[in-house]
Amino acid sequence: MNIAVIGYSGDPQQEPIKPLENIVFEVGKMIAKNNWILFSGGRNGVMEIVSKANKKFGGKSIGILPWEIEGNEYLDVSIKTGLDFSMRSYILVKSVDVVVSIGGEIGTGIEILGSYANKKPIILLKGTGGWTDRIQNILIEGKFLDNRKLSEIHIVDNLMDLENLLKKFERKL
Amino acid sequence: MNIAVIGYSGDPQQEPIKPLENIVFEVGKMIAKNNWILFSGGRNGVMEIVSKANKKFGGKSIGILPWEIEGNEYLDVSIKTGLDFSMRSYILVKSVDVVVSIGGEIGTGIEILGSYANKKPIILLKGTGGWTDRIQNILIEGKFLDNRKLSEIHIVDNLMDLENLLKKFERKL
Amino acid sequence: MNIAVIGYSGDPQQEPIKPLENIVFEVGKMIAKNNWILFSGGRNGVMEIVSKANKKFGGKSIGILPWEIEGNEYLDVSIKTGLDFSMRSYILVKSVDVVVSIGGEIGTGIEILGSYANKKPIILLKGTGGWTDRIQNILIEGKFLDNRKLSEIHIVDNLMDLENLLKKFERKL
């Protein structure tokens, strides 16, 4: 199963990422332990922490990069798209089975909407801030992003629920 | 001045587009009368009505199309992007000075966020439904889409205010 | 009819563009006089000269630009694609009815092959150098670029033949 983890970019040692370090680390470890493949935007922030943890526990991670820039040092595969930041995000969400969202500024918002437009299930990690929490205020019937009901938005507030939900998706593949 | 008009796709004679027909028509006319250039996604729904009105009043309109599909009959220029629906929207918002949003499902939501990420001012036509109204519930300080404050979201509830605001943008170019 | 003119980028006052200035100017004038729409990559070199001439004679020209860079001053419409130099060339060739090639380095080579892959007829202005002449050495049956025969490559060596051929294409639209 291919999983995209999306969220804040920026310096992992600074706000707003530092307080999320542990939870992001655990998500990367979880993906490795379950032999899922980690996809991300390949840069810093949440992307870097999750790939670092994933690699530490023997996982494989793939970065979908904007332009021709280099990714973080924990990627096993770097895809250099030649596209700008937002456009490359669509290749990320198209290539996975499910998307996990942790905090995030406008780029994460674009990825949440893009996942939905591409009919991919999205799991929001509640309480992590940014667009992950913001989007919860405008869900239709508590789980859709428009009237077409293209995919479901799921909300979890702890790592155990996240892992159980991901395993449920895996069984359905 | 280049203006993108975004909003619902679909049959112009059906809900939810039919009740917006007059207002969309007036926007297309306004753009023509002011000698602004109209950009849109080039397809049906709001895109078709606004181009039809624009053409009727002597304006020029440009459609930024997904894949290699043909646009509506009112376009003066059709740009065939070879990109999917969402990715082509980024070319639309990058190419204009300001974006006007009327109703809209997920594709419009993606265009609103994409406009902001590309630092383009966005004008929401209040009361037109869909993402144009939905996004108003999650604005930061009433006008931003994240903490980076990349561009401002403006809200107007009538055509006179829309025209005045557009003229203000024009003077600043 | 939408016509793409492709060829050398670079300083219009330098080799290898300067010796082609007159012929490129005449092509831009021809497109304006016939009320065809000029498409180009929107930058300097052949692109700039052809748009300058086109504008001088009342024509309309559209530039398909890489990244978010600004185009030359003679464009009526600038499409900012967010894509790299080569990828944006595919939007150029997809959006036109016929492609005219004058000289050119690797970018022009990519556009010639891309035009063929997108089933667009290509007219090579013989003797203008670069890829426009180079490609003539590897045509299959004197007019194809592979065994699929997706479109025809035409070779002309003067402006009168170019105009006649373009008019012939126009009648077939």
Next chain:
Amino acid sequence: MNIAVIGYSGDPQQEPIKPLENIVFEVGKMIAKNNWILFSGGRNGVMEIVSKANKKFGGKSIGILPWEIEGNEYLDVSIKTGLDFSMRSYILVKSVDVVVSIGGEIGTGIEILGSYANKKPIILLKGTGGWTDRIQNILIEGKFLDNRKLSEIHIVDNLMDLENLLKKFERKL
């Protein structure tokens, strides 16, 4: 080291691919044995045979796919680009260190030129037909595709020379 293998698409059991089956198989095996990572366009023809061989010998292969289509069954990672056939080829060549070309129609021609434009070394497997052989007729100084000399085109006529050259590139990384 990341290696792209490009060449004919189509039914692996038909001309012109069938006669190349052994050589393509050996290339896939070579990449696996050397622990290089195989990149391809992810579809049928040369792409399928090389991935099949690579997988059989324990290698990892990555397919850069057009639109949202599924790749062949031998891919470890499928990148769904949402881009058309030619545009997605640029993501392929940007993501690798070197490109190996075997036969091929126009899509392969586009990839050869795209590799050069992206400054990637290209190795042509001489005698395999199509664009791999055709391009040899128009090289400048026997190794360049234009006057900018962005990268070198190398020509080999057997697998031992191919492997030695690839190892030489690896040492330079």
